Amino acid sequence: MRAPATGWISGLILALLVATTPALAVQPDEMLADPVLEARAREISQGLRCLVCRNENIDDSNADLARDLRLLVRERLLAGDSDAEVIAYIVARYGEYVLLKPTTGGANWLLWAAGPGLLILSLAGGLVYIRRRAAASAAGEGALSPGEQARLDEILKR
Numbered sequence: 759m760r761a762p763a764t765g766w767i768s769g770l771i772l773a774l775l776v777a778t779t780p781a782l783a784v785q786p787d788e789m790l791a792d793p794v795l796e797a798r799a800r801e802i803s804q805g806l807r808c809l810v811c812r813n814e815n816i817d818d819s820n821a822d823l824a825r826d827l828r829l830l831v832r833e834r835l836l837a838g839d840s841d842a843e844v845i846a847y848i849v850a851r852y853g854e855y856v857l858l859k860p861t862t863g864g865a866n867w868l869l870w871a872a873g874p875g876l877l878i879l880s881l882a883g884g885l886v887y888i889r890r891r892a893a894a895s896a897a898g899e900g901a902l903s904p905g906e907q908a909r910l911d912e913i914l915k916r
Contacts, residue, residue: 790832799832802844806831807858815858827856 790796800817806827808819816824816831827848834844848856860866902910 790836795832795835798841799828799835802831802835802841803828805845805858806848807856809852809856813858827852 803817804815806816808814808816808821808824810821810823811819816827854860862870
């Protein structure tokens with residue numbers, strides 16, 4: 759018997775690895791001729807959320823809206839905008855939700871502080887509960903009064 763050829767197995771494994779890696783959705787017709795501007799566009803696109811796919815950046819999304827956003831980024835760069843101006847333009851047009859990492863200014867500080875604030879609040883509530891419970895059990899450990907003991911003995915005899 760011949761041992762199976764490992765060449766086709768390694769080829770199959772390589773094909774599976776290539777098939778499961780994320781492919782960029784940027785089409786060749788979207789790319790800018792200037793490599794410096796294209797690199798800037800890719801850098802900006804990494805921080806912009808696809809509004810259809812939710813937690814994908816626009817470079818990784820195949821949605822039509824993501825394509826429109828990629829084209830808009832490249833259009834603004836060709837118009838001479840800086841990176842900050844491009845981002846500001848898109849945020850003004852689509853809202854701050856388009857940013858994968860929202861700013862900490864304005865009302866967003868409440869969202870940024872909510873997690874740590876609730877953690878501190880829950881830890882404080884747990885500490886108060888544990889202390890009250892310990893105090894209640896310490897107070898309840900005392901012996902019964904003679905009247906209570908007599909009543910308990912009477913109940914248990916029945």
